[in-house]
Amino acid sequence: xxxxxxxxxxxxxxxxxxxxxxxxxxxxxxxxxxxxxxxxxxxxxxxxxxxxxxxxxxxxxxxxxxxxxxxxxxxxxxxxxxxxxxxxxxxxxxxxxxxxxxxxxxxxxxxxxxxxxxxxxxxxxxxxxxxxxxxxxxxxxxxxxxxxxxxxxxxxxxxxxxxxxxxxxxxxxxxxxxxxxxxxxxxxxxxxxxxxxxxxxxxxxxxxxxxxxxxxxxxxxxxxxxxxxxxxxxxxxxxxxxxxxxxxxxxxxxxxxxxxxxxxxxxx
Amino acid sequence: xxxxxxxxxxxxxxxxxxxxxxxxxxxxxxxxxxxxxxxxxxxxxxxxxxxxxxxxxxxxxxxxxxxxxxxxxxxxxxxxxxxxxxxxxxxxxxxxxxxxxxxxxxxxxxxxxxxxxxxxxxxxxxxxxxxxxxxxxxxxxxxxxxxxxxxxxxxxxxxxxxxxxxxxxxxxxxxxxxxxxxxxxxxxxxxxxxxxxxxxxxxxxxxxxxxxxxxxxxxxxxxxxxxxxxxxxxxxxxxxxxxxxxxxxxxxxxxxxxxxxxxxxxxxxxx
Numbered sequence: 222x223x224x225x226x227x228x229x230x231x232x233x234x235x236x237x238x239x240x241x242x243x244x245x246x247x248x249x250x251x252x253x254x255x256x257x258x259x260x261x262x263x264x265x266x267x268x269x270x271x272x273x274x275x276x277x278x279x280x281x282x283x284x285x286x287x288x289x290x291x292x293x294x295x296x297x298x299x300x301x302x303x304x305x306x307x308x309x310x311x312x313x314x315x316x317x318x319x320x321x322x323x324x325x326x327x328x329x330x331x332x333x334x335x336x337x338x339x340x341x342x343x344x345x346x347x348x349x350x351x352x353x354x355x356x357x358x359x360x361x362x363x364x365x366x367x368x369x370x371x372x373x374x375x376x377x378x379x380x381x382x383x384x385x386x387x388x389x390x391x392x393x394x395x396x397x398x399x400x401x402x403x404x405x406x407x408x409x410x411x412x413x414x415x416x417x418x419x420x421x422x423x424x425x426x427x428x429x430x431x432x433x434x435x436x437x438x439x440x441x442x443x444x445x446x447x448x449x450x451x452x453x454x455x456x457x458x459x460x461x462x463x464x465x466x467x468x469x470x471x472x473x474x475x476x477x478x479x480x481x482x483x484x485x486x487x488x489x
Numbered sequence: 490x491x492x493x494x495x496x497x498x499x500x501x502x503x504x505x506x507x508x509x510x511x512x513x514x515x516x517x518x519x520x521x522x523x524x525x526x527x528x529x530x531x532x533x534x535x536x537x538x539x540x541x542x543x544x545x546x547x548x549x550x551x552x553x554x555x556x557x558x559x560x561x562x563x564x565x566x567x568x569x570x571x572x573x574x575x576x577x578x579x580x581x582x583x584x585x586x587x588x589x590x591x592x593x594x595x596x597x598x599x600x601x602x603x604x605x606x607x608x609x610x611x612x613x614x615x616x617x618x619x620x621x622x623x624x625x626x627x628x629x630x631x632x633x634x635x636x637x638x639x640x641x642x643x644x645x646x647x648x649x650x651x652x653x654x655x656x657x658x659x660x661x662x663x664x665x666x667x668x669x670x671x672x673x674x675x676x677x678x679x680x681x682x683x684x685x686x687x688x689x690x691x692x693x694x695x696x697x698x699x700x701x702x703x704x705x706x707x708x709x710x711x712x713x714x715x716x717x718x719x720x721x722x723x724x725x726x727x728x729x730x731x732x733x734x735x736x737x738x739x740x741x742x743x744x745x746x747x748x749x750x751x752x753x754x755x756x757x758x759x760x
Contacts, residue, residue, distance in 0.1 A: 234755050283755075286591045290753045312593045323584035325508055327515040332508070339504035340592040340599070342497055368515070388593070 222300070223261040224392060224423045225285060230258045230294035232280050232447075254280040256447045257294065262425065262440075264391075267418045269434040269455070270427040271464075272444030273474055278427035281444075282394045285425065286316040298392055312342070315390030317381040317398055326370035330361055330380050333369055334387055341388040355383040358413050360406055374401040382410070386417075393417060395426040399433055411436045431461040431468065445472045501594060502602050509576075509606045527618050528625070534560065535626045547685045550714045554629060557622040558713055559682040562706045565615040566648050567673055573607035573652035574665045581659070587758050596748050597741055604652045608645060619713070629714075636712035636719050643726055644705040646733030653740035661747035663759055681706050701732040 232255040255277045262268050270278040283289040284296050287307045295302055301309040324333045334352045343351060356362050359379040364372070369380065378401045385393060395414075399407040414424055414437045428434060434441060435455060441464075443451040450471050455464075469475045513519060538545075538553035545552050580586035590596055622628045651672070659665030679686070679693065680702040686694050697703050708725040711717040719726065751757045 283587075288587050288591055288752065288757060289755055290749070292753070308593075308595055311591055314591065316588070316591055318584065318588060323588045325512060325585070326583075327512045328508060332511065336504050336508050337588075337592065339500055340589070340594045342593045345500065384588075 223263050224299055225262040225425070226295075226297040227258055227260050227281070227284075228295045228297075230255055230284065230291045230296060232277075232284065232289065233292050253447050255284075255291075258444075258447075258449045259294075260442060260449060260452050262423050264421045264423055265418050266439050267414060267424040267426065267437050268440045268442055269438035270425060270442050270444060271429070271431075271434055271468060273429075273472065275446075276444040277447045278444055279396055282316060282396055282425060282427055285310075285392065286314050286394055287311055288316075313391045314394060315385035315388050315392070316394040316396075317378075317385040318396055322377065324369045324377070324380060324384075327368055329366045329368055330356070330372075330376075330383075331365045333380065334383060337384050338387050343388055351387050351389070355386045358386065358409075359383040360409065375403065375406070378402060379406065391422060393422050393424045395424065397428055398426065399428070399430065407433070431464045435459050435461050435464055443468065443471055498598070498602070501598070502605065505602050505606045506609060509610060513610065523614065524617075527614070527621055530560070531557070531618070531622055531626055548710065550710070551629060553626065554622070554714050555710065556683065557619065557626075557628050558710045559680075559706050561615050561618045561622070562644070562709050563677060563680060563682040563702065564618070565611050566644075566651065566702055566705070567669065567677075568614065569604075569608045569611040569648055570652040570655050570672070571669055572611060573604045574655040574659055574669060576603060576607065577656045577659050577665065581663075581758050584758050590748070590752075590757060597745060600653060600656065600744060601649065601741075604649050604656075607652065608648060612641075631716040632713045633716040633718060636717055636722055637709065639719055639722070639726055640705065640708035640712050640729070643729035643733060644701075644708070646737050647701045647705065647729065650733070650736035650740040653737075653744050657740065657743045657747045660744070660751050660757070676700055676702055679703065701729065701736070704728045704732070 231253070234252045234254055236250055236252070258277070258281070260268075270281060272278050280289065284291055284303065285298060287303050287310050290304055295304075297303070298310045299313050301313075303310050325336065328336065331352060334355065335348065338348050338352065353362075356365050359382050361376065361379050361383060364376060369377070372380065378398065382395070382398055385395070399410055402410065411433065414426070418424055418439070424437075426433075426437065438455040441451065441453055441455050442449060534556040535553055538551070538556060541552055543551070547555050577586065580589060589599060592599075594602075623630055655665040655668045657665075658668050677683075679689075679697040679700050681697065686697040686703060689697060704725050708722060708729060711722055711725065748757075751759075
């Protein structure tokens with residue numbers, strides 16, 4: 222059975238201008254973030270969401286996590302609908318968001334993890350052991366008792382991953398998880414992701430990093446302007462360069478960039 | 490409610506209280522400033538009541554204890570709601586709110602537990618305030634502690650509703666502080682904090698009787714200063730219970746709607 226089912230999902234963000242908008246230049250209207258996107262993911266699969274900024278990758282992750290609700294279509298996780306059974310969905314999903322500072326600054330890394338583990342109903346008897354494990358997996362053992370207000374970007378990012386892992390979710394959602402990580406931590410992280418997939422976890426990972434995509438993905442979802450351009454398997458041994466060529470061919474991003482440069486050059 | 494659910498809820502409450510306590514003690518200057526604030530305010534009220542003279546006895550009690558209880562209860566309400574609102578605002582600014590909404594804890598449960606924590610901190614402040622008023626400034630009290638406890642318990646439901654309503658406005662329009670401003674000025678005037686509501690013109694007095702805080706302050710004065718029994722205070726306690734039963738579900742329903750709307754509009758982390 223598919224663990225995640227996205228069915229004809231549409232998401233629109235409406236912009237309501239301020240009350241006294243004539244004082245400023247705020248624009249009303251709407252942004253179509255997702256246009257009838259459908260896909261599914263089963264256990265032990267690692268799906269990589271690839272696409273330029275604003276293509277809808279983060280929106281997909283937020284819809285699965287119940288942070289957002291769809292305007293049309295349905296999102297189901299483990300057979301539960303994210304609108305009707307949000308509570309059931311949340312017990313299965315762990316998310317590491319791109320926002321670095323989503324922690325309590327005057328608590329240590331360990332205290333933050335204890336707090337979130339408690340809200341995720343990780344039993345007291347298991348909590349300490351799980352926290353030690355995720356601290357080790359993310360290389361934060363030495364900083365476990367440091368207040369997170371003293372953390373660097375990379376350490377925040379590692380802690381975000383640790384928080385997502387501590388509840389041992391069936392579905393793990395990662396938004397640009399290695400953006401601020403050094404090479405060694407990134408390589409260790411990729412190993413962790415592959416190990417999680419072997420333990421039947423479904424992983425959805427949004428990234429701009431082609432090397433990361435080929436290192437961890439079983440499947441690739443290529444997003445562009447809210448549409449799912451491609452849903453295909455990633456073959457063993459596929460290179461990051463080959464994926465990069467495929468990406469630019471499909472999205473036409475380079476052509477658009479060249480057009481923009483030409484237009485700028487032609488301008489008086 | 491099963492024993493597992495109760496254990497889980499208590500565990501979460503413990504986690505939230507611990508988070509807030511650790512955050513408070515690590516803001517070292519915060520404690521000192523609160524203490525200095527308490528003593529400065531009490532001193533001001535003490536000298537104000539001396540300046541007015543012993544002839545002014547609202548409701549038959551000395552003016553300083555009258556002020557002590559009025560401002561203590563009022564501050565407890567407003568500062569608790571403010572503390573709770575601040576935690577929601579901070580969670581929006583840091584992005585913690587979105588993450589909290591993806592945990593296995595239902596949003597309504599999370600909000601109630603968080604507000605209990607905010608109120609617990611301010612309950613300590615209220616006790617310090619009253620104790621300092623009695624011990625340092627010699628306010629005379631004749632307390633019936635059971636009645637005090639009853640007033641406090643019934644008032645808490647109203648105070649929770651107030652905090653949740655402010656959080657609702659914050660999530661929906663990013664304007665929770667507007668409600669508190671209204672409370673800070675309008676309700677202060679109408680709730681009998683500084684003077685008995687009987688001194689107001691008749692229409693305003695009737696309006697004051699529709700304000701739940703009026704009953705909380707009145708009830709605490711009767712219990713703490715006059716030692717009234719629960720039986721004597723039955724009408725006040727009934728009014729407080731009625732307000733709580735009406736306002737708390739209303740506030741929770743409003744919050745649930747505003748959270749759903751924010752999840753639909755993608756504005757959960759807007760501030």
